[in-house]
Amino acid sequence: MGIYESEPVYGILAEFSDPGALVHAAERVHKAGFRHFDTHSPFPIHGMDRAMGMGQSKVGYFTIGGGITGFALAYWLQWWTGGVDYPLNISGKPFFAVEPSIPIIFELTVLFSAFGAVIGMLALNGLPRPFNPLFYSRNFERVSDDAFFLHIAASDRKFNEDDAAALLEELGGFNVEILTQPE
């Protein structure tokens, strides 16, 4: 799934010195026509989405979907159990009324929206993904510490090892390495 599939060469990885250089490089790589590329950093970098030419995240749709599900479920649950399946007279109160149902409707709406937000994020990101060809690079271990990487995937139509490496080096990338399956 995603941009990583393509053997035996997975892609080309270059390190950059700082977030500024990485944004700059991403912007130029995008301009050069590459689409299957990604930047990797220890923290989110502001302006990177635009530099990479990406639009809005779609997590919001999952969240609203979850919210509607939770709302409908809570409404239905209280109506059906109290008003249809087993009506029970409690101090002469109506079997089902909206007012006393509000707290649980609210709680389940929020709960399922949260499920939507998290599951949507994981689904869109293709996580969990315990294996990733990027982990073949020893240098890449520093991505969660203080290193900034740009990876151009071999699945890109324009991908060509030499050109991509030259471009990354020209943009100030160092430790350029080609990701292949280790022998």
Next chain:
Amino acid sequence: MADTARDIAIFHGDGHYTDPPLVTGNLSFHEITELVARHAEKKPPTLWYVAFGIANLMLLNLLVMIAYQVWNGVGVWGNNQPVGWGWPIVDFVFWVGIGHAGTLISAILFLFRQRWRTSINRAAEAMTLFAVICALLFPTIHVGRVWVIYWTLPIPNQMEMWPQFKSPLLWDVFAVSSYFIVSFLFWFVGLVPDLATLRDRATSLWRQRVLGFFALGWTGANRHWRNYEKSYLLLAGLATPLVLSVHSVVSFDFAVSVVPGWHTTIFPPYFVAGAIFSGFAMVVSLLVIARKIYGIEDLITLNHLEKMNIVILLTGTMVGFAYITEFFMAWYSQVEYEQYAFINRATGPYAWAYWIMMSCNLLAPQVFWFKRLRRNIPLMFIISIFVNIGMWFERFVITVISLHRDYLPSSWGYFTPTWVDVLTLVGSFGLFFTLFLLFLRFVPMVAIAEVKGVLPEADPHFYSDHEHDYDVPYVQPAEETDKDKPTRS
């Protein structure tokens, strides 16, 4: 407040000021990783073992108390007519209240762009989860027959019975458990990048495997950060009304009844303010110690603690205002029973509890009006303990004093806790501290990725003046014009 901002801000010669750095000590990205991650990797300090041993003994005591209570029934507690809700409910509300600060810090302060939260949110959220676990314990054992606790959930069963959805107690089940789940998701989502940091630093294979499992294969990819940040923002937006609703629903347990002293509409906001108040106090108590022992004073600075003390001052005063409003409303309602309930609180047989509450909650935090006292670490520790004591007594006052004398003087009574009540409360602290110490040992106690993100070096424009020659910068920094800048002399 203006004074506060100015005093801790950095002055420039031309009369302008900038906010002080959120992280001191001029740390690099790598140094932040080191500073936090190493504590989850190496052996903990000796003091940790001592604390863990004590906490474990208290936890053991809790397990014994629960077993004793389940075996013998709820009669081992002091609960009896007319005080049917005794310490277990007091303890429940107390712990739920403490469990409010974490999500408040992580969600509401996030939405308000209060970036100082990044240093403290992880520990505060963990504290929230553990406090809510302690809270959930009490109603669970309070039902008496714990083996049928699942009756509170809408699970189809052979009796074809359903929970009573019109009961505020059932709303509580949904509110507190939803809160726990959402807080857990929020905490875990925030933790994923830091678990990846630990995974990448791991030296042994099993550690890599375990952390690799929990880090979900995180690579810091921008395609992931994009959805991640959106998801985090949405979770913050969802947790904000949730955190306000939980203690409101808890207060419905009381407010929906007809007992004098309970039947008031002020309860939801008053409970929420009290919850934030007690939660922040607990965060201060814990972090004052943790930052010292783990040497992370550069990440959790005195400025962070001062800001928390300001929140304590604010919410404490709100709570105190609510206490006084309750008196006013009782007088203004012209209802004899309401009036008696409040006079009895302040002057009756439980007056000692009422005045402990008043002095700890309303008076004690007032010292934080003074900057010097607000930044005094031993003092803030003492005040935070006072606040926690005071907030426990607030719940005692509300629950027990209201019940022990209501409409019918012939059924008045006096509640006394038993040793089981006391030891169960002590034991719940054991559970809380055991979990918190395990958290300090195995999980990065500060959100590493987030703290890096608030450093000036994390901004791509930090580098734009030198080294790199942008053709067109994609995002222009929001330049302040001279006109917009506040001028202060």
